[in-house]
Amino acid sequence: MNAHLRKAVASLAACAAASGSALAQPPEPTALIDHQHCMFCHTVDKPFLAPSFRQIADRYRDQPHASAMLEAKLRHGGKAHWGDMSMPLPAERGGPLSAEDAHTLVQWVLSQ
Ligand code: HEC
Numbered sequence: 562m563n564a565h566l567r568k569a570v571a572s573l574a575a576c577a578a579a580s581g582s583a584l585a586q587p588p589e590p591t592a593l594i595d596h597q598h599c600m601f602c603h604t605v606d607k608p609f610l611a612p613s614f615r616q617i618a619d620r621y622r623d624q625p626h627a628s629a630m631l632e633a634k635l636r637h638g639g640k641a642h643w644g645d646m647s648m649p650l651p652a653e654r655g656g657p658l659s660a661e662d663a664h665t666l667v668q669w670v671l672s673q
Pocket of ligand 1: 594598
């Protein structure tokens with residue numbers, strides 16, 4: 562993408578975010594999702610081996626600190642909130658997960 566186009570896209574995104582329209586939805590971080598095998602256990606809208614991303618978004622959307630909690634959980638694990646089974650750690654899912662990547666994933670999940 563050239564610099565010009567990138568600028569146009571950035572201002573479009575800012576505009577959409579400001580108006581709160583559906584366009585504000587972050588793009589799906591497909592490579593990260595594949596790399597960490599998220600869809601091995603989750604789907605966007607149907608509970609499968611794990612709660613669906615939509616259920617997760619509904620549960621946490623209005624909780625102010627949910628994003629930080631979920632990012633920490635994705636990176637370091639934690640107590641199960643949905644049942645007895647907890648999520649495997651990044652090392653078992655495909656490799657270490659940076660704070661930035663965890664943030665990207667959680668923002669996407671919470672936008673479902
Ligand atoms: C091996 C299966 C598996 C994989 C792979 C997996 N998850 Fe999960 N995930 C679960 C299970 C089981 C739960 C429910 C755990 C609980 O009760 O907190 C869960 C819960 C979650 C939650 C909610 C946590 C909470 O505290 O409520 C989020 C957010 C989440 N997963 C995101 C992801 C993302 C993003 C990926 C890919 C990076 C991923 N998961 C990969 C099984 C998986």
